[in-house]
Amino acid sequence: MTKRLSGADGSHKDEGAMNPKDLDDLLASARHTRAEPSAEFLSRLLVDAYANMPEPAAVPVVPPRVGWRAVLRGWLNDFGAPAAGLACATAAGLWIGFAQPATLDPVTGALTLAAASTDTTEETVELIPRLDTWLGEG
Amino acid sequence: MAFDDLADQSDEALLQLYARGDRAAARTLVLRLSPRVLGYATRLLADRAEAEDVAQEAMLRLWRMAPEWRTGEAQVTTWLYRVVTNLVTDRQRARQRRQATTLDDAPEVADDAPAAVAQLIEADRMAALDRALDGLPDRQRQALILRHIEGMSNPEIAEIMQIGVEAVESLTARAKRALASALGGQREELGYADVEGGS
Structure with a gap:
């Protein structure tokens, strides 16, 4: 049991208590004798750390933006040659239809005249003429 | 990131790296913090095995807290000491104190x-x-x-x-x-x- 004494400066000292300096030394020693973690304990902590580690933030996969030029380029790569042929044929057909070039007139005229000369009540136009029409002399 | 580079990082920076999946940051934090956490728990409990359980639980809570850690709000060590203090208090209330x-x-x-x-x-x-x-x-x-x-x-x-x-x-x-x-x-x-x- 210690007895508490009051000093003239108002401080207190317990008679029989450990010297404050000794106590400070003891506490300082305790600071340097800290329990060191064992390898097994550290590995347990690491297992926990890895198990609870958040997944790296997933970057959303955004499909590349495709413009109309890219689409057109793709089409030309895939279907360029057939499409060009088809476009040419379409354009030529339209031109022939509207312009009616003179070089085609005799052909269609012959067909319509041949149809008109037949003495029938039915007017027929042979779009696919027989061959002998063209083989006759004169 | 290399281990030597991580050694200069603050606890908070390491925790942020950990939250982004950096395993080296996890190792650095374990090596840096576990002696202090374990030492404090051991002094409070005077029982090594029980102190290891408390220290492990405190570190586990840190890993789980990492993604929501608010930068600049508290020091990592201060937060850990508080967790250990609370865990030890709970244990001491729940059990008869072991003889020294x-x-x-x-x-x-x-x-x-x-x-x-x-x-x-x-x-x-x-x-x-x-x-x-x-x-x-x-x-x-x-x-x-x-x-x-x-x-x-x-x-x-x-x-x-x-x-x-x-x-x-x-x-x-x-x-x-x-x-x-x-x-x-x-x-x-x-x-x-x-x-x-x-x-």
């Missing part, structure tokens, strides 16, 4: 080995300190360990214990007086009698 190691449990060494004798005296002193700490009220013990063994500042202790700085000063002062009183009767046994006479 007695002096008789100290390892025997040959009498003619000065270094071994010095080690024995040191072991006796630490055992006596642990016993005296164990006899303190919980809050006094926590404050004294944080201040004088863990080397925390009073404002840090106030944050850990969630009390005011003046309350910390009061607790540590009372704890020191009680500790000095408890150890007073063992001065000679602990090898302090000669030192006191000489000073």
Whole structure:
């Protein structure tokens, strides 16, 4: 049991208590004798750390933006040659239809005249003429 | 990131790296923080196995907290000490406090080995300190360990214990007086009698 004494400066000292300096030394020693973690304990902590580690933030996969030029380029790569042929044929057909070039007139005229000369009540136009029409002399 | 580079990083920066999946940051944090957490828990509980459980639980809570960690709000170590303090308090409330190691449990060494004798005296002193700490009220013990063994500042202790700085000063002062009183009767046994006479 210690007895508490009051000093003239108002401080207190317990008679029989450990010297404050000794106590400070003891506490300082305790600071340097800290329990060191064992390898097994550290590995347990690491297992926990890895198990609870958040997944790296997933970057959303955004499909590349495709413009109309890219689409057109793709089409030309895939279907360029057939499409060009088809476009040419379409354009030529339209031109022939509207312009009616003179070089085609005799052909269609012959067909319509041949149809008109037949003495029938039915007017027929042979779009696919027989061959002998063209083989006759004169 | 290389281990050497991580050694210069703050705890908070490492925790942010950990939250982004950096395994090296996890290793650095474990090596840096676990001795302090375990040391503090061991002093509070005077039981190594139980202290390891508490330290592991505290670190586990840190890993889980990492993604939501608010930068600049608290120091990682302060947060960890607070978690350990709360975990220990819960355990001490739940169980009968374990008896401290007695002096008789100290390892025997040959009498003619000065270094071994010095080690024995040191072991006796630490055992006596642990016993005296164990006899303190919980809050006094926590404050004294944080201040004088863990080397925390009073404002840090106030944050850990969630009390005011003046309350910390009061607790540590009372704890020191009680500790000095408890150890007073063992001065000679602990090898302090000669030192006191000489000073």
